[in-house]
Amino acid sequence: MSLIHSLKTNVFDPLSLDIWDPFDGFFNLALQDVSASALETSAIINTRIDWKETPEAHIFKADVPGLKKEEVKVEVEDGRILQISGERNKEKEEKNDKWHRLERSSGKFLRRFRLPENAKMDNVKASLENGVLTVKVPKEEIKNPEVKSIEISG
Numbered sequence: 001m002s003l004i005h006s007l008k009t010n011v012f013d014p015l016s017l018d019i020w021d022p023f024d025g026f027f028n029l030a031l032q033d034v035s036a037s038a039l040e041t042s043a044i045i046n047t048r049i050d051w052k053e054t055p056e057a058h059i060f061k062a063d064v065p066g067l068k069k070e071e072v073k074v075e076v077e078d079g080r081i082l083q084i085s086g087e088r089n090k091e092k093e094e095k096n097d098k099w100h101r102l103e104r105s106s107g108k109f110l111r112r113f114r115l116p117e118n119a120k121m122d123n124v125k126a127s128l129e130n131g132v133l134t135v136k137v138p139k140e141e142i143k144n145p146e147v148k149s150i151e152i153s154g
Contacts, residue, residue: 047109049084058119058137060084062111065131066104074126074135077112080119082137085110118142 049062062084064072072086090106093099115121120138127134 047084047086047111049111049113051113053139055139057139058115060113060133060135060137062133062135063131064128064133067128067131069128072128072133074124074133076121076124079121080115082113082115082121082124082135083110084112084133084135 047062047064049060052059060082064086067086067088071088073084075083075085077083085108087108088104088106091104115137118139118141120140123138125136
């Protein structure tokens with residue numbers, strides 16, 4: 001019981017600390033409807049990815065601790081969409097195991113990024129080192145259209 005609930009008194013007393021809270025118990029009820037597997041996967045679903053642009057390339061860095069390169073996919077979709085996905089499998093439980101804490105998430109994640117016209121999608125490179133996935137998409141120079149002056153007669 002929270003401190004606010006323990007201080008509540010009579011609703012009809014003008015000096016009462018009883019305040020109606022429309023969200024009282026809302027989060028507890030909401031969490032009851034969420035399955036355990038959904039709660040387990042929530043952390044990996046929100047995989048954080050940084051995207052920076054340098055003069056030479058677009059560089060993506062994703063934290064994927066504990067994942068092997070076989071568990072991560074980097075794909076190009078529809079010519080301009082970079083898709084990064086992966087899956088962390090649940091640890092196997094042995095018959096005699098006794099878990100004291102289970103905090104590491106398992107499940108799938110998927111992130112998509114629409115890249116600008118200057119991205120060379122044919123030359124995408126990816127590497128995975130120390131739990132960080134780095135995807136490098138080189139840029140091509142977009143030339144300004146040539147302007148040709150037309151003489152006006154008349």
